[in-house]
Amino acid sequence: MRFRNRVLSSIREEDIVALRPHLREVLVARGQVLIPENTRVTQVYFPSTAILSSVIVLLDGRQCEVSTLGTEGFGGGLACLTGEVSTERLFAQIAGGLITVPADVLKTRALASPALLNLLLQRLQASQVEAGQGVACNALHEAPARLARWLLMTMDRIGATEFPLTQTYLAVMVGVQRTTISGVANRLKQKGLIGYSRGQVTILDPAGLETEACECYAVIRNRSDALGLVDRHD
Template identity: 45%
Template sequence: MSRINHFLDSLDAQDMAAIAPRLERVTLKRDDVLTEAGAPVTHVHLPIDCILSVVTVMLDGAQIESRTIGRESGYGLLHALGSRIAYETMLVQVPGDAWRIATAELQAAAAKSPALTRAIVQHAQASQVQAARAAACNALHPAERRLCRWLLLTQDRLDSDLVPLTQEHLSIMLGVQRTTVTGIATQLQSRGAIRYSRGRIRILDRGALETCACECYAAIQDTVRRVLED
């Protein structure tokens, strides 16, 4: 039975049976902070229809998003195999449901199963691919192309034309001021690619977003696919 999370759906029957009794389905609200930098990661979160945002917070309070995590992976997977201390802050960007399991319980199951350990590493790698690409993308590509990339990735994860995002989240994601976000969204709306209003974006023309997006959208999709199929 599919659990609508690619990590869980990749497990064989034996490994799934080992962790299934320890899985808890939780509903996450927008802006919920699930882990803070420097704190222990007590649980692994595996999105179903929510999206998690991993951000780095500077001393002056400025924030920049390093990656987002949807149903293709989870947050805390590597913490189950190594250090439990978080080096980033993880919050809920798009509300929805997720599976949750105690980090210690996933670690105990992985210690008995090389196949489960491999699945953990592969899906953690899939998440890190996005982080590495995002670092280069943030430095080299204009905000409009990066926003189009993000909208495409979000639509893939939600299977919905509606993207429920605030200006604040968009500005953190792009590393720009809210006024810049408004300007970019207005331009995309004038070209018929999206409909934008406070707190939500509706994708009207996916093809237009694919044309506008930087090369990183296709690169992320292709690399993640190869990592998980290896």
């Protein structure tokens, strides 16, 4: 059985047969919180067309992105396997479809299937690499390069050059103020690399945008390519 989500599509047939009765397709709205911070995970989420974002929420309400998840990943997996509470908030960054499975069902099957457990851990490791690269990126690279990197990664995940994103969400993802995002996005727009109007982003020149991105895009991209998790959008 083939799924749009690449992790599900990589699971062995016997494991999918065991999980299939528990899989559910759902639609999520933009901004919908799937896993609140500091709660136990009851469902694990495999995006099909939705894009999910995992953020740390500070005491004053400000948010900082830890990772973005598309068809190459799944949300709630680490807390599911460890049985610990999730310290991050998981929400739908871009509305769309995803497949859910109860966390206890997935954990039980993973503990009974070394192949499934290895696959899940491999993907979680890739996500950890991306998160670490993101920390270095936010600390050492300028906002224009970070925005270019993040837009390219979103394009890869969603498999399209046009997607809805508000400046407020972009600011959270890049880790800057909304006013900074406005100026940076306008510069990319003036160069003819992107179009941006009423919360809708269009990548007009992917190759040109890649020249504006920092090295982190290539590092994360190469990791996903090695695992066969993301199709390049040409």
